[in-house]
Amino acid sequence: MARNGKLAEDNIVNSIIGEGSDFKGEFKINGLLRIDGHFQGTIETDGKVLVGQTGKAITDIKARMVVVGGLVRGNIFATERVIFLSTGVITGNIITPSLIMEDGVKFEGSCTINRAEEAQ
Numbered sequence: 621m622a623r624n625g626k627l628a629e630d631n632i633v634n635s636i637i638g639e640g641s642d643f644k645g646e647f648k649i650n651g652l653l654r655i656d657g658h659f660q661g662t663i664e665t666d667g668k669v670l671v672g673q674t675g676k677a678i679t680d681i682k683a684r685m686v687v688v689g690g691l692v693r694g695n696i697f698a699t700e701r702v703i704f705l706s707t708g709v710i711t712g713n714i715i716t717p718s719l720i721m722e723d724g725v726k727f728e729g730s731c732t733i734n735r736a737e738e739a740q
Contacts, residue, residue, distance in 0.1 A: 634667070639674045655690070673707050686716075 634651035
């Protein structure tokens with residue numbers, strides 16, 4: 621039941637950096653952050669970060685789930701999953717228990733699959 625609650629929360633956008641916007645700083649939120657503009661800084665959430673096709677993020681991201689369809693330069697630490705869409709361009713290191721990468725992604729860096737049972 622709690623898992624179904626998490627799925628519903630994943631669809632509620634708490635914060636948006638819209639297309640044409642520039643934001644610099646530190647983002648600490650609960651829930652989903654969508655980036656369609658330009659962001660530079662750090663992101664920390666127990667929810668989801670979505671970088672849209674027009675999004676450009678120069679950042680380190682700590683989140684439960686990260687979906688990248690735009691450009692990310694920085695490290696990603698996800699406690700559940702990272703998804704790279706075919707339009708994604710990623711430069712940085714990834715640590716996550718699960719990685720999904722569509723055909724066409726441009727990725728430069730390293731990835732560590734860190735499953736929960738292996739960490740214990």
